[in-house]
Amino acid sequence: MATPKLLVDVHTHVYLPRYASVLRSRTVAPRILTRSSGPEGKSEERLLILENEPSGGRPVGAQYWDRDEKLRFMDKHGIDISVVSSANPWLDFLSASKAHTLANELNNDLEQYCSTSPIISETRLRRLYGFGLLPLVPEVAISSLLDTVQQISRLSHLKGIIMGTQGIGKGLDDDALDPVWEAIEKAGLVVFLHPHYGVDGKAWGEKDNGHVLPLALGFPFETTVATTRLILSGVFDRFPSLRILLAHSGGALPQLSSRLASCIDHDPVVASRLKHDARYYLGTSLWFDAVAYGSEELGFKGADRKIGSKRMMFGTDHPFFPPLSSSEKWASVVENLDAIDGVQGWTQHGRDSVRGGNALTLFNLHN
Structure with a gap:
């Protein structure tokens, strides 16, 4: 039986109940705190991911951890399948031993979910599949990471691993991670690379612009730099079957890829390091979510835009950025679907692939 056309969300998050409990137990960020709000002093929970966040964090509720809420959101917006990932900051704030234990527990929880x-x-x-977690923290033993890769590969509904940009403290281009990349490649897991720290906050100046600059620019710039470092390190030459999905459409990397290739060609330090032109890796090792909110941002793949539709997948970033009214549809769904429809040069087949076909293939989700 042929698989029907499905809408698949590859960028959607959950704070599993076990993880939320850990955050509630903390007194510094990341944490979930309770505070009073409004004239009646009604209490609410707020998620503080980083210190000094505008408005003291964001309100959180059942939509962050309740599976029924996730499914209701999917039903309201016509989403057939979600590939769910634990949201940042993952395990970055824990010791190596605690991170290993919690990663294994959360992976089992997500498999059950x-x-x-x-x-x-x-x-x-x-309706639901997931990205597992690795205990990627400083001082963790590589054997611990390899053990968790094997755990995830045995959990049949986990199709990959979500990962931040810090690695085990020196970034993802750290040579010490080569055995991990090798194990991920061998297991056939997809890496979902997602930012958390942004860039140096001093770049934003002294004016109060809320969260706009850190989220609109800081997050995608972090992804851009981390992925470029991976390319320059030769990771994709050493592990050519490694598959990495980039959050927020890869940041600025697609738009800057030709400039990157030119700089490499003219730099004797790296000119002979890579087996291919830097742009090659965007079409072989890298995939992109469509969380960009605009058609021009999605249609990037050079002169032949149809190639770009083969590397892109729909995403919502749920449960972040909810609408102001419960009756409204989420802008992250409506605007990203409109953007997919509006890319000039994409065929209808290409648009259907972005909505779901590419994800079904990448994650091997077939009857």
């Missing part, structure tokens, strides 16, 4: 989700009629596919 996904494996007991509803089945889509006329298919054997579940």
Whole structure:
């Protein structure tokens, strides 16, 4: 039986109950705190991911950890499948031993969350699949990371690993991570690379611009730099079957890829280091979510835009940036779907691929 056309969300987050409990137990960021708000002093929980966040963090509720809320959001917006990932800051704030233990527990929790989700009629596919977690913290033993890669590979509803940009303290281009990349490649898992720290806050100046600059620019710039460092390190030459999905459409990397290639060609330090032109890796090792909110931002792949539609996948960034009214649809869904429809040069087949076909192939989700 052929798999019907499905809308697949590859960028959607959850703070699993076990993880939320850890955040509630903390007194410094990252943490979930309770405070009073409004004239009646009604208490609310707020998530503080980084210190000195505008407005003292963001309100959180059941939509952050309740699976039924996730499914209701999907039903309201016509989303058939979500590939769910634990949201930042993952395990960055824990010791190596605690991170290893919690990673294994959360991976089992996420497998349960996904494996007991509803089945889509006329298919054997579940509504939910997931990205597991590695205990990527300083001083962790590489054997611990390899053990967790193997754990994730045995959990049939986890299709990859979500990862920040810090690695085990020196970034993802750290040579010490080569055994981890090798194990991920061998296991056939997809890495979802997601930012957390942004860039140096001093770049934003002294004016109060809320969270606009850190989120609109800081997050994608972090992804751009981290991925460029991976390319320059030769990771994709050493592990050519490694597959990495970049959050927020890869930041500025697609738009700057030709400039990057030119700089490499003219720099004797790196000119002979790579086996291919830097742009080659964007079409072989890298995939991109469509969380960009605009058609021009999505249609980047040089003169032949149809190539770009083969590397892109729909995403929502749920549960972040909710609408102001419960009756509204989420802008992150409506605007990103409109952007997919509006890319000049994409065929209808290409748009359908971005909405779901590419994800079904990348994550091997077929009947």
